[in-house]
Amino acid sequence: MSKYFFNNMPYPRVTEILKLVSDEKGLESWRKRTPNHEEISKRATTLGSIMHWTIANSLSEVPIEMDNVLPMDEWPKDTMEEIAGRMNQFKSLRLRIAPNPVLEHVIHHDTPGEYFAGTLDFRGIVNDDHAIMDFKGSKRIRPEYELQLGAYYIGSLREGYEAKRAFIIRLQRCEKELLELDQKELQEAGEKFLDIARTWHRNERDLNQRNQEGI
Numbered sequence: 001m002s003k004y005f006f007n008n009m010p011y012p013r014v015t016e017i018l019k020l021v022s023d024e025k026g027l028e029s030w031r032k033r034t035p036n037h038e039e040i041s042k043r044a045t046t047l048g049s050i051m052h053w054t055i056a057n058s059l060s061e062v063p064i065e066m067d068n069v070l071p072m073d074e075w076p077k078d079t080m081e082e083i084a085g086r087m088n089q090f091k092s093l094r095l096r097i098a099p100n101p102v103l104e105h106v107i108h109h110d111t112p113g114e115y116f117a118g119t120l121d122f123r124g125i126v127n128d129d130h131a132i133m134d135f136k137g138s139k140r141i142r143p144e145y146e147l148q149l150g151a152y153y154i155g156s157l158r159e160g161y162e163a164k165r166a167f168i169i170r171l172q173r174c175e176k177e178l179l180e181l182d183q184k185e186l187q188e189a190g191e192k193f194l195d196i197a198r199t200w201h202r203n204e205r206d207l208n209q210r211n212q213e214g215i
Helices: 014-020 024-033 037-059 079-092 144-158 183-213
Strands: 003-006 009-012 102-109 116-126 129-136 165-172 175-182
Touching: 003 102, 003 116, 009 014, 009 116, 009 183, 014 116, 014 144, 014 183, 037 079, 037 102, 037 116, 037 129, 079 165, 079 175, 102 144, 116 144, 129 144, 144 165, 144 175, 144 183, 165 183, 175 183
Parallel strands: 129 165
Antiparallel strands: 003 009, 102 116, 116 129, 165 175
16 A cells, blocks of 8 residues: 655555545446456556646646656557647646646645545646646546545645635546636535545554454
8 A cells, every 4th residue: 555654654645545435346347347457557547647747847947757657668659649639638728827836746634533645736826816736637527536636625724825726627638627616615525535534544443453453
């Protein structure tokens, strides 16, 4: 299980906590009926990572390194065309993005019993308002994406940044989708995420206790 560490203490990832509410049964069913599911998943992960890196560098005044991405000779053959298409879709949204945003930034929340950490794609001024954004390369906007932004909202509050709105931006080569949340919706998503985080930590404590007791 991948975690972040603060003061030598492991913090669960936002995405790990959200597995409690994601459609794992649907994913497993898809794997069973899709013989090449590993190849498809690898392609989606690689393109998603490159897309994040490309968007970040298009918004940053200094180069941003690309982590956890396969060597170029292992990229899908249509990577350049796919990423160029996604960037064109992103630009067509015509968002007014102010210079010097915070990009690929690790946030965390450290209240006992509900702590977590994650990497926020974007934080800055969008359309003249303080905002956070999350970029997705999926086939649809899933319900848990709103909860993910709620978590990032809470993590940003800890650092003194109060987002007034948030954007989930889904990009494919030939299509785009944008979901905007106002501050009230962000606050509600944050509270829902904290409820899930508390359940996750209770489950972990129960599991650890059973392991210690040898059950």
